Amino acid sequence: MRKNDTRLEQAPNVTPEQLRAIRAEYGQSLAQFGVTLRRTLKPNVGTGFSREYVRQLEVGKKPITGKLARAALILGAMIDGVDEVWARARPVEVLAMNDIAGALVTGEARRCALAGCRIEFVPNSPSQKYHARACRSEDYKRKKERKR
Numbered sequence: 001m002r003k004n005d006t007r008l009e010q011a012p013n014v015t016p017e018q019l020r021a022i023r024a025e026y027g028q029s030l031a032q033f034g035v036t037l038r039r040t041l042k043p044n045v046g047t048g049f050s051r052e053y054v055r056q057l058e059v060g061k062k063p064i065t066g067k068l069a070r071a072a073l074i075l076g077a078m079i080d081g082v083d084e085v086w087a088r089a090r091p092v093e094v095l096a097m098n099d100i101a102g103a104l105v106t107g108e109a110r111r112c113a114l115a116g117c118r119i120e121f122v123p124n125s126p127s128q129k130y131h132a133r134a135c136r137s138e139d140y141k142r143k144k145e146r147k148r
């Protein structure tokens with residue numbers, strides 16, 4: 001379940017100067033860094049942010065959003081020698097049914113597929129659509145009733 005307070009997580013702050021310094025450490029052009037930044041957020045994305053957009057971020061003409069700041073901090077941590085997996089990981093509060101204390105959770109949370117169920121969960125397999133058997137059963141029951 002995603003509670004409102006998890007959305008209030010303090011957005012990291014990165015200044016235009018810090019962004020310029022990170023790009024300088026990577027020795028990349030504006031266009032190259034646009035790709036690096038975007039792929040840090042979405043690894044399989046084909047195109048990057050435009051060189052003009054990155055330039056505007058670096059001179060403070062465009063705001064460095066929370067997501068961009070997070071990407072910059074990941075890249076910054078990697079400059080400091082932090083492994084990418086741990087650079088990407090961040091502490092979050094979770095509700096767990098099993099003992100996952102200290103574990104790296106690599107899956108992404110998704111909303112239960114049953115209409116009206118507001119539970120968000122990290123699936124055990126990519127095909128898991130419901131957070132619990134009861135929700136799967138209820139959804140099948142509803143679909144069956146609709147067909148009548």
Ligand SMILES: [Zn+2]
Pocket residue numbers: 112113114117118119130131132135
């Ligand atoms: Zn559910």
